[in-house]
Amino acid sequence: MANNLLKKEADLRSKLIEGDLNYKVFLDIEDGAKYYKGQIEVIFNLSKDSNDLWLDYWGEKIESLLVNGKKLLFKIKNDRIYISNLKKGFIKIEIDFISKFTNMGVGIHHYYDQNSKENFYYSNLCPCDAHRIFPCFDQPDLKASFELKVKCLKRYNIVANYPKKSKEIIEDYQIVEFDKSQKFSTYLFNVCFGDYKKIECKSSKIPMSILYRKEKEKFVDDDRIFHLIKTAMDFYEDFFSCKFPFPKYDQIFVPEFNWGAMENIGAVVIREEMLFEETPKKSERFSRANTLVHELAHMWFGNLVTMKWWDDLWLNESFATYMAYLCLERTGLYPDSFEYFSEEVKQGAMFEDALSTTHPVVVNCEDTDSAFLNFDAITYLKGASILKQLVFFIGEDGFKQGLSKYFFKYSFKNTCLQDFLQEFDADLQEFSKSWLETCGTNSLEVTKNSDGYSLVQNYGGDLEVRPRKFQFCSFSKKDNFNDKNKQTQYLKEKQINLKVGHKDFFYSNVGDFDYVRTVLDENSVDYLILNLSKIDDSTFAILLHNSLYQMTLDRKMSLNNYYSLVMSLLESSKYPKLSVSALTNLVQFMNWGLLEEKKILLKEALLKKLTENDLDLRRVIFASLVQVSSKKDYERLWDLKTLDWLNKSDLKRLYFKLCKSKFNKEIIDTCFQDKSDSGKQFYEKLKIKSEKDKEKSWGYLIEDNGISDYIKGEAMGGFFQKDESSKKYVSKYFDFILEIMNEKGNIFQKRYFSSLFPDCFIDESLEYCKTLLKKTELHPSVVRQLSRWRDLLDLRKKLLE
Ligand SMILES: [Zn+2]
Structure with a gap:
């Protein structure tokens, strides 16, 4: 990857720059051009003589560079402009440069709308892409005041960080000058212009x-x-x-x-x-x-x-x-x-x-x-x-x-x-x-001993014990936990003895002030699985559900119990919001290959609940039904598309599931009609899934072909399906990681790991992750992303056991 600024370099540079730093920036945006010209004046005081001060710049070309009106020696290396022979005191650097618009959502992104023939430009520079636009000291502590001037088509609306100061019209163009800003960091600079x-x-x-x-x-x-x-x-x-x-x-x-x-x-x-x-x-x-x-x-x-x-x-x-x-x-x-x-x-x-x-x-x-x-x-x-x-x-x-x-x-x-x-x-x-x-994260658990009850704090990563403040409550089942016997507690040690009012059930994080895993005892779990919706306080019910879900992930509650909990919540219809989350979690477990044996039961239950009153819950029920259906349900699923309450995003789920089936042509034809942005994006995703020639799809996703990263990112989600033709590409995916590490930007890499990762092939991908992680030359960012996948796949495997 290109310009990676080290903390120690940034520290050294900060010490060289004194007093007020000011950038005067001019950007000249010519209609239809791929590049834009710019000029910048960088004004500051240098604290001592320097031979190696540099400006970050990841643009196309430096046309000229003057320091205090004179030509000085400079060299360009690794997206930096190094200037030698700088003398302590007032410095004004003037640079003429040429930069390029991008289609990656960084620097100045250009979007051309083919339907309306309109142009839209916006900048996005976090954490350190200001130097894709102009040469600068691209680090957060070198705050500067900005004076920005932009020349662009006069029909364009234009905004930047500060209000407009003046506007001059020259034929088809406008030159807009903005107020001088107060000091801010380069990653917060912005300019947007277009139709x-x-x-x-x-x-x-x-x-x-x-x-x-x-x-x-x-x-x-x-x-x-x-x-x-x-x-x-x-x-x-x-x-x-x-x-x-x-x-x-x-x-x-x-x-x-x-x-x-x-x-x-x-x-x-x-x-x-x-x-x-x-x-x-x-x-x-x-x-x-x-x-x-x-x-x-x-x-x-x-x-x-x-x-x-x-x-x-x-x-x-x-x-x-x-x-x-x-x-x-x-x-x-x-x-x-x-x-x-x-x-x-x-x-x-x-x-x-x-x-x-x-x-x-x-x-x-x-x-x-x-x-x-x-x-x-x-x-x-x-x-x-x-x-x-x-x-x-x-x-x-x-x-x-x-x-x-x-x-x-x-x-x-x-x-x-x-x-x-x-x-x-x-x-x-x-x-x-x-x-x-x-x-x-520590966990908190109530234990019964000969003297009564204790609250015990268990292992939490780097620290055995953390000082914490929370609200502890004991409850009675008789009135569905409404009589809260609330006590505010500090816990600095591993455990404390408790005075409890009620003895049926305890919860140590009422109000959710603590950051902790709350572990419930076996009796409470058994009770809540069937009776969670009887609790009258919705916020508390949500909190209890979260603890049960966490316990399932931690394998302290069985997946079958979680399944029963979700079914009981769906049955009662009392808390639609809670049911939405619980059902979403359950289907996630099924997508991970867990609870396979419950799919048919769940499917039947969901079909009956398609008349559920709460529209949000109904939509999630529909989406879940689509997810858990198998090939032999496709006819029945296809018939559901006429339900009048379905919206476009619901239908997209259905179309994605059923494309490559006998409905493929109709789906592709229907989706081709949608010329909106999100429609085009979805169409590409469908095409990738339906495409018989996997090699062609792979090329489309990976090669530089002018298609924006945004469209590709969505399409990546359609590539790996759990079938033989995809399986061959698992090794290719991992082989290619070294190449993208060196040649592609952060955003592409992030999408490559998040959207294209072949996690439907758990065993194969896990093996490849482990093998690749043994290589020493991996960039830390690749190590982090691969390790994360290794952990996730490991977790799925453990839950399967
Ligand atoms: Zn934020």
Whole structure:
């Protein structure tokens, strides 16, 4: 891989650059061109004479370079421009360069809409792709002020981080100049231009707008989005005692985006799938709101105050994650926000924390390639879970006061873990050591002994015991656990004796404040399998289910018991949201090749539940039915396509399952008609699955053929099927890993591992993973991704035993 910046190099460079760093950037975008010209002035003070200062640059060509008006010697190596003979003091570097648009969703991505003949451009630079656009010091602690000027077609809408200052029209072109910005990190730079439509908010404190493609116009629910952002902004300003720090807030919905969204200062880029083309499930609506307010939280966490280096990525991501859930709950927009938190954040965190690839929340990050890998469940989900425990430890008032001091002191600056900890009145060193700087999850279990009951803390990765605060309750079955005998407990030791009111059932994490695996005793498990839906508190029922699911993954509860639990939940129809998660987990187990013998029973049960009242649950029932059906059910499944409540995404599941069957031609013809973006993407995926010539499909996915990574990423999911023609390609998949390691970018690699991995061939893939991992020359990022798959396949095998 190309320019990988090491932490120690970044440290040295920081020491060389003093005072205010300023970039004056001009980008010249010619209509229809593959490349764009640019000029940059980089102004700073050099702290001492230097022979090896470099600018990062991964563009096409440097046309000229002047230092303080003079030509100096420079050389280009490994995507860096090294300049020799620099003298201490004022430095102005002027560079003319040529860079290239990409189709990978990084740098400046260009999307051409063949239907409308329109062009859309957006930049995406996290964690370190600003130097794909212009030469710069591409590291987070070298914050700079930006003065940006762009020349592009005059019909284009254009936005960047700061508001427009002036516009000049020259024939078909416009030259737009933007206000000089306050200091921010290069990865937060943004510019978007093209045939975007724009809606402005008429009632916000600061200017806000939404940009989108005309094709998506009827799906833009601007009132709802503006209301969400305004409400969340008021909440954050109050919670942090710190005003929104930037002069405007634009949200740009773009095609072919690699992530959910990106929090560029004042110009958040969002994948346009979040403009819903059909009625979304409640969970999808929640998830979008969550993403949008997560990005808004970054305007404080990450943008106003930024981590010094990627070690402290958690200061961005853990906080934005936790604050988004808190915001949605407190503003009343989603009162059940923390139910989603328990399910998505806690469960996701514990799953990842149990794998050998886990890492501490505050991580030692050697270089930018590893930084890319740390945008993961530990940084986002475990970090947010630990923050929930922290707030319970020190109280919300203490948390708010600490944050307010932190923002006041470090606005427009950079921080690390210690800077953060020191702003709190409480001494957080021990907390940090136990929770943020080590790996693993403890479990808590109630045991009966001769003196009564004890609560025991068991092994949790790096530490046997962690200091924790939680709510312990004992319950009586008689009233379905409604009489909560709640006690707040601190546990610093391995175990404590308990005074219990009721003796039927205990739960040591009511309210879900602790980050812990709660192990239930055998009697409680037996009772809950059949009676979980009798519990009147939905949040508590969700929590109990999570514990049971976790116990199943940990092989402390049998898969058959989990199956019975799901059937009992479906039977009662009391908690549709809970049933959705439980059924999804169950089908996941079946996709892993487990519980094969229950498939027929489940299928029959699901067919009967297709009239279920709750539409979201009905959709998940349909999707599950599609997944567990076998070849002999295809006729019956095909007939279901006329159910009037099915939407496009439901039908896609059906089509994908049934393509390559006798309905193949009809499916392909139907899908060919859908010329929308997501339609084309799905059509490619279907084609890959139906294609008889596997070699041709393989070439299509791997070779550079101008098809965007986004389309290929989706199509990859169609390649490996559990049949003989796919099996031959398992070895090819692993052979090719060395090649992509050296020749393809991070995004392609991530897709190669996540979407194309042949996990349907458990034994073969596991063997290949193990063999490949013995090679010494593997890049750490490849080791991490292969090890993760090895662990996942191992887990599946253990569950099968
Ligand atoms: Zn984020």
